[in-house]
Amino acid sequence: MLVLSRKKGETLVIDENIEITVLAIDGETVKLGISAPKNVDIxxxxxxxxxxxxxxxxxxxxxxxxxxxxxxxxxx
CATH class of the missing domain: 1.20.5 (Single alpha-helices involved in coiled-coils or other helix-helix interfaces)
Known part of the structure; x- marks a missing residue:
C-alpha cells in the first residue's frame, strides 16, 4: 500500500485520468473530491x-x- 500525506487543496493523480483532491479535514474526517471518467465506477x-x-x-x-x-x- 502506498501511503501519502496531503494537505487541504492538494491533489493526487492516478493513471493520468483520475484526480483525488483533499477538500476538507475536520478532526478524523477527511472529505475527498474525485474526478474520474464516467466509465470508472467509484x-x-x-x-x-x-x-x-x-x-x-x-x-x-x-x-x-x-x-x-x-x-x-x-x-x-
Missing part, C-alpha cells in the same frame, strides 16, 4: 463489499434454481 468499500456479496448470493440462487429445474425435468 464505491465506498462497504458498499462495494455489499454489492459483491449480493452478486455472489444471486449467482448461488440461479445455480440452485437451475438444479431444481433439472431435477424436476428428469422426474417428468
Amino acid at each position: 464505491y465506498r468499500k462497504e458498499i462495494f463489499e455489499a454489492i459483491q456479496q449480493s452478486n455472489q448470493q444471486a449467482a448461488m440462487d440461479v445455480k440452485q434454481l437451475s438444479q431444481f429445474k433439472q431435477f424436476h425435468e428428469k422426474k417428468d
Whole structure:
C-alpha cells in the first residue's frame, strides 16, 4: 500500500485520468473530491463489499434454481 500525506487543496493523480483532491479535514474526517471518467465506477468499500456479496448470493440462487429445474425435468 502506498501511503501519502496531503494537505487541504492538494491533489493526487492516478493513471493520468483520475484526480483525488483533499477538500476538507475536520478532526478524523477527511472529505475527498474525485474526478474520474464516467466509465470508472467509484464505491465506498462497504458498499462495494455489499454489492459483491449480493452478486455472489444471486449467482448461488440461479445455480440452485437451475438444479431444481433439472431435477424436476428428469422426474417428468
